[in-house]
Amino acid sequence: MTRRARDAGRPDARPPFELPDGYRLAGYRTGAFLGAGAWGSVYAAEGPDGTPAAVKLLGPACSSPGQRRTLAQMAAGELRFSRRADHPHLIRTLAVLTVDDPGHPELDGAVALVMERAARSLQDLLATARPGTALPGAERILAEVCAGLVHMHRSGWVHGDLKPANILLMPDGTAKIADFGLAAELEGTHAYAPPLGSPDHVPPEWWSQRTGARGVAVRPSADVWAFGVITHQLLTGGLHPFLGATARARSLAAQAYARGAAPLRPDQALPSRWRPVVAACLAADRDERARTDVAALVARATARPAGRRRAVRAGVGLLAGAAVLLALTGGPEPVGSAPHRARPLPGAIPAGSDVPTAYRGMIEDAARRCPEPEITPILLAAMLKAESGFDPNAARPETGEYGIAMWTPAVFDAWAKAANHPGPKSYLDPGDAIAAMGNYVCWLDQQLKRRGYTRDLPALVTAAYRTSDKTVAAAGGVPDRVRPHVDKVLRYLAEYGG
Template sequence: MDGSSTTPPPGVRPGYRIGDWRLAGPIGAGSWGTVYAAEHTADGRPAAVKILRTDLLAPGQRAWMEELVRREVRFSLAAEHPHVVRTHAALTVEDPDHPELDGLTALVMDRAEHSLRDLLADAADGPLPDAPRLLREIADGLAHLHGRGWVHADLKPANILLAPDGTVWLADFGLAAELEGSHAYVPPLGSLDHVPPEWWSQRTGQRGATVRPTADVWAYGVLAHQVLTGGRHPFPGRTARARALAAQTYAHGGAPLRLDGRLPPEWRELIGDCLLPDHASRARHTAGELSRRVRRPADAPRPRRRAARRPVLLAAGAALLATAAGAGVLLASDGGPGRAAAGASTSASPPASASVAGTLPKDSDVPRSLRPYITTAAQRCAGEEVTPALIAAMLKTESGFDPHARRKDEFGIAMWTPSVFRAWAVDGDHDGRKDYWSPPDAIASMGSFLCWLDERFKESGLRRDLPGLIAAGYRTSSRVVIDTGGVPARTRGYVDQVARHLARYSR
């Protein structure tokens, strides 16, 4: 879905000169080409030079690229702002001795230190350092663009640059478009993780695809969720296409919006407004409004501290997202671990520290090595009923904390059926694999499933003895519990065992 190839053009070596700028080594690759560090030959001013690989494009694509370059330069001249990167010049490489370079286009821009994508790649669980300022400056730059009558149309972490002093610069305006009334036209390109759901159903005319400022508002909501959660996308899926399909399912009413349970309420509300399912719903939430809202002192979250006390958990809708088979987001069913089921996988938090594990009694028989994973699995759920004590009580009842437990076709510490585990699998120890024999993976996946059961029962009006209902749903299915209107008789013995352990672990 990106534009031209990001293969560096051959023949560009340190010291190569384009106009008044001398290039150093490459510092990154974007959707449209390779970016090099550079300095002015006269005064040594630093810059970044982006060379666009127009030589690899078909004639029609090349014409589009030329229009994108003209748009980017025109935009940069019209949108002077401290949070918008400046494009100083657009040059054509003239080098007949190097045919592979002759005729290529080069854009000379402010040089950034790194991008928001770099920060997210190195992020720990929880908000990025200085997250409120980052989001405030992104909103300010976006409000300025919209106020000048432009839509960015490709807002994503790679296009949020950070100056050496940490200042945010919105960048990469190859798709930026000038509004003609309420909308503009752009080529049918974009980053799947950040395009709004309606992008998929639009037809592309001769002038391109229709884009509105609400597309940037949607992208800002995704960005804000990522910045405040250490990179978590608000829609589940292993690939960008799977996450985009999950967003479409939500927009079509197939599932409610599920945000990270630890978001402060003001940010939860703001992100929810940005991620309203259609253009008309989002239209009342302008970038200018976002810029004002992020200035409220109460909106400022703090980076997560490794404290012994569990953070307050906030209410949020929980759901699984239904999409076509093979897309990476699976259809939710009513099965428990011992029954057929499927669901959307989510990424897991890094293990909590030993101090956080103190939410379980120190003298209990819950293995110390498992406590961080149990606590983290509970903290990821917005439902207050899904606590470390409940997860520990269910693990005790299922396997006695034995990672090698086996019963018919159920295995491991949480007694997952392999087919069901694949649907709910979470990589609890971040080793790149999801294995039901792995206690961290099994516990993280259990937490995800229990959270879904909690929300499912609440939506159905079942609120009495939710821990017991959740335990019964895990052993049978949500549908059996809902149809029964409570704990089914055949699970009463199991639920009673969980209740006894829960009482011990809740001291």
Template sequence: MSRTSGPLLDVPVGYRIEDWELTGPIGAGGWGSVYAARAVADGTPVAVKLLRTDVLAPGQRASLDELVRQEVRFSQEADHPNLVRTHAVCTVSDPDRPELDGAIALVMDRAERSLQDLLDATEPGEPVPNAARVLRGVAAGLMHMHAAGWVHGDLKPANILLTAHGDVWLADFGLTVELEGTHAHMPPLGTLDHLPPEWWSQRTDARGTVVRPTADIWAFGVLAHQLLTGGLHPFMGATARARALAAQSYARGTAPLRLDDRIPEAWRELITDCLAPDHNSRAPHDAAAVAARIRPLSNDARRGRRVVLPAVVAALMAVCAAVAATLLPGDDDNTGSQRDRSSPSAASSSSVPVAAGAIPADSDIPTALREPITRAANRCTEEEITPVVIAALLKAESGFDADAARPETDEYGIAMWTPSVFRAWAVDGDSDGDKDYMSPPDAIVSMGGYVCWLGQRFKQEGLKKDLPALVAAGYRTSDRTIIETGGVPERILPHVEKVRGYLAEYSG
């Protein structure tokens, strides 16, 4: 089951709810807490979702009751091997535990884990194991739902469950609605990363927001891109809101669709159709058509993948460069910092060719920073954003000083982040669970996401000439400043010239 964030109810192991006994927590989210459980009669494993009612206003309680009734009715009417089943709905009666008294308990099939768990365990850029089989199961479940006249409404990795036997179940039907002709109404809720662009312009009235089956098709396209790239979203942005804005720019025709180059061509075509920019252009690609197209692609999520040589070579050369830098004569500091490139030994220390944009072995870029710099660049789909571009930006911003600070302008760390701006773009670059602008890996990988977005913004506005200079100026000021100026403002030219100089130095 999905291990989502949120406060769990304090329910002891062994707690009985009618014919089921809770055996331990699984996770919690906005809709409630989920527990592993078993049937008292025969030990059959199940999952129990507990929805608190003690903190709800009367109107909220009525809405919750309606959502539960809808979820149960859907589960009874739309039985399918790729849909999780709800076996029972109970109301907890326990006056001694006010937080539990009156809670609604949904007893459901129990899975081993969610697709989100699988994505979290997959290396970014790599397809999840058995990605095609999982997508085939999701498409089959969607096809059955749509044929029965229902829209899921919240299709995302956390709502797709996987069993130890390889079953794929669509789950969490709290926002699932029944079609009334061509559309239905649902509460103005959902997961920003998987909502179609038209959702933002739909009018919301007393019945809710209009939703159609094509909303699930859009969510499937996002999901497929995530599965085939180890979790990468098809729209650039460090936050869900930023990615939603990027999707809206694409839908308006002011930005192209840029899918990850590592996705095989046939899958790219399918995802592109699912991510058609509006309902009308997406309508021909219904769930049945998507399911039919997936069948011949079952072995193509890994076999036959297109190899992107520049990215692969750049990553490999960066690793080689990091090793070589520790072996170069005359460098007692293995961080590689402050190397004097004007000395004869520095000029002749290496004759090994490197891929365009990769970090040269004999540069002053600290060895410890080369991997996060390369990783930051390789996450960007804009070919101009290379490792040496990000290195030049860092050198101009801080001289690679992790403790750099300009308190008078509220800028700190190796990437000179303003803390409030960092929070909007923060990425955990060192996988320690924290996002800290004073941590070089966090700061560098977050910088990569931001400058990649700047590059996309400038291209949307027709500013394509000398993109590294534009993103250097945009990073020091803002995207709006560069767009309104139509290029690099004169007051930023000295800084941009520094970046250009370091870039020329690192590009050899």
């Protein structure tokens, strides 16, 4: 197959430079490597009294003098912010220093920040989420993030890069906002920061702002927008409120909404009491967002009427009694209230079909992540059946295609970022292969629509998966050489009810 590798690449999980085990910085002894990002790497550390900490090394040390000055200024700003805006839901920066060690030239000159150590990030938690199901503890996490964010704003600061990767969960589960490298102090209604940010979490106006000598103007309303996106993600199992196959597609959808060209469509899995929170935080007008009392909205969403609280207490007592009874009778233990789940997807897989039960949830999750109505579970199931007969060990060595979705390894790497768990991914793993397939066919559907195609999209997407969107456009429809394969998929689709 000739699927082209677009939007390829994943962040490198290896450290940009090795920190010797037991290396000491500001009295802290460093340990295991925890992760790497755009600015450097993070290591575990312990204080003189055994207090756990984390060391973030900004660099690498071979940066230019100008880059080093910028990093040093950002680190100093992070320390200044931490001291002036201390709060239980903001990660504390304990020390900042510049490494002075000519004996280790790869470290000499790097900027080091010593911080509180967390157990994991909210991004890690989202990576394990199932679409349509709220994350465990989502409401508590949102309330804690809101408290930290409101404190920042009332202290006169804007975070500027609020996203799941910058929300950390401590060993006891407490949520804390982190990474204040782009945090800026307000000068009236706005502050200035470098033109950086996560495309999935910046507001629509960010894309049209001009960069001046001091950077771009940032406002608390940008953090409010990001909080709205995160709220939607936590309560819907990682679904973005503006869905698309790529971050660029999602940002374009958000911009279209801000222009009034499209309505805001929260996912049906978003609980009704949280819809006013998301709607207010994602107001298209930044001035309207600036007037939003996020704390009050979150308090209303998490509040329970007195009668409900009494019912809950009574319910807890009944559950406790039921647990004792079931334990004595050997029955299953109660597991609490069922998580909120979305209504059945359009094009759901029929119960009596030949789609293996083990793959149905994977297929439905992949379809749910795509906003295009043509990309249904039964279309993906029909494509998988035609590609491999649902055989995870299928192979076509002559064309270099393998696995349940018949991926070529190089192209799989470009689209595997859709998989729902962190770490290495394999085209032979059905979960990874199906998630990547859903991401890719969603993108193909969007590309074909941009080319003006509005009819026969299941057939055209199937043909593009076997060739490419450009090949389909050049042929003016399904190319003759893949017509038998497309007809097979359409036959399976009809059998599944499509």
